[in-house]
Amino acid sequence: MTKTSDRYYLLPDEIEPYRACKSKRFITKVMFMCTVCRPQIAGDGEVTFDGKIGIFPFTTMEPVKRKSKIRPRGTMETKPIQSVNKEVMKDCLIQKIIPAIKAKWPENLSKEIFIQQDNAKPHINHNDADFLSAASTDGFKFHLKCQPPQSPDCNVLDLGYFRAIQSLQEDKVAKGVDDLLRNVHCSFEELNPYTLNNVFLTLQSCLTEILKVQGRNSYKTPHMNKERLTRMGTLPDAIEVEEEVVKAAVAYLQQPENDVSTKYDISGVSEAVGF
Numbered sequence: 001m002t003k004t005s006d007r008y009y010l011l012p013d014e015i016e017p018y019r020a021c022k023s024k025r026f027i028t029k030v031m032f033m034c035t036v037c038r039p040q041i042a043g044d045g046e047v048t049f050d051g052k053i054g055i056f057p058f059t060t061m062e063p064v065k066r067k068s069k070i071r072p073r074g075t076m077e078t079k080p081i082q083s084v085n086k087e088v089m090k091d092c093l094i095q096k097i098i099p100a101i102k103a104k105w106p107e108n109l110s111k112e113i114f115i116q117q118d119n120a121k122p123h124i125n126h127n128d129a130d131f132l133s134a135a136s137t138d139g140f141k142f143h144l145k146c147q148p149p150q151s152p153d154c155n156v157l158d159l160g161y162f163r164a165i166q167s168l169q170e171d172k173v174a175k176g177v178d179d180l181l182r183n184v185h186c187s188f189e190e191l192n193p194y195t196l197n198n199v200f201l202t203l204q205s206c207l208t209e210i211l212k213v214q215g216r217n218s219y220k221t222p223h224m225n226k227e228r229l230t231r232m233g234t235l236p237d238a239i240e241v242e243e244e245v246v247k248a249a250v251a252y253l254q255q256p257e258n259d260v261s262t263k264y265d266i267s268g269v270s271e272a273v274g275f
Contacts, residue, residue, distance in 0.1 A: 001028040001174055030080045030180055031058045033089075034157055034165075035097050035115075038200045039193040040106065049109075050193035054100040055165075056092055057181050058084050078177045089122045094134050102138055112141045118155055119146050151217065153206040160199045164191055198226045204239035211241065211249040247273050 004024050008017060021027060032055050039051035058081040067073040081088060093115075101113060117123045124131060126144040135142040147154045168187035174180040202221065209219040229235040250270055252258055 001180055003170070028080070028177065028180070030177060030184075031084055032056060032184060033058070033092050033097065034162070034188070035100065036156065036161065036196060039197045040109075041194075041197060047193050049104075049106045051196050052188065052191075052193065053097070053104055055185065055188045056096045057184070058088060058092070059177065059181065078181070080177060084122050086122050086124055090124050090128065090130060093124065094130060098134055098140075098142060101142075102140060105140075111139050112143070114143045114145055116145050116147055116155075118158075119149055148215075151210070153210075153217070153221065154203070156199055156203050159203055159206070161191075161196060164195050164199075194230070201226060201236070201239060208239055208241050208245070211245050214249065214252050243273065247275075250275055 002019070002021065004027070006019070010016065034055045035053035037051045037053065039047060040049035041047055059078050060081055061076045062079045063074045064071060064077050065073065071077075097115070105111070105113075123146070124144070126146075128144075131142075131144060135144075152158055165184070165187045168190055169183050172179075172183040172186070174183050201224065205222040205224065206219075209222060210217075213219050226235060246269070250266065250273055253266055254270070254275065
């Protein structure tokens with residue numbers, strides 16, 4: 001709903017803004033599930049698909065137990081779900097995310113879709129029976145994958161997209177949960193799809209750096225000056241990886257002490273680089 005501390009720039013004679021909260025230790029929070037993919041941008045810069053599938057709050061409607069001067073008893077009120085478990089997560093995935101992808105997915109793209117989630121405990125397994133029954137319907141084929149452990153830069157949302165949404169949302173005043181939901185949805189829609197495209201390019205840069213350091217996280221997030229490249233019209237569609245970097249990574253994975261064949265199939269990459 002708000003931050004514990006905030007920064008304001010005031011004139012010497014300007015009064016500080018008044019802020020009030022029942023308790024700064026228990027500020028109202030709502031968890032969201034956000035779903036995005038790489039935007040489709042034509043050669044002339046026109047956005048044909050913004051890549052924004054949706055952002056879904058974990059909330060429920062409950063009747064208030066006591067009357068007040070602003071509402072009678074029994075009025076339905078939006079409440080955040082305090083415990084997001086596997087059942088809540090599964091319901092969001094099957095009932096909201098998959099239908100939203102089907103509704104917004106462009107016709108010219110492949111309908112075999114990989115959904116990446118992080119390794120949080122409430123997330124369901126890729127072989128969940130209910131998910132598998134909904135994964136191959138209406139011509140779509142969905143696969144569920146988890147991001148590599150201890151690799152936060154492999155999550156495009158945490159890499160910068162949530163931060164961009166947060167900066168827009170914090171400029172809007174929220175006096176209740178409904179206002180907060182409205183502000184987050186507005187910020188999600190307002191965010192430029194070019195920003196999302198830039199974050200995906202940063203993700204590709206981070207993956208390249210991960211190959212160079214053999215899977216460790218001892219690297220710095222690369223900076224490409226994407227805004228300047230965009231103005232010059234030279235922003236690449238994808239980050240090229242040097243062949244020697246890929247070969248060195250495959251050779252490292254094939255060493256007996258680093259064998260990952262039981263978890264991952266790297267045969268396609270090995271054949272592509274001549275191993």
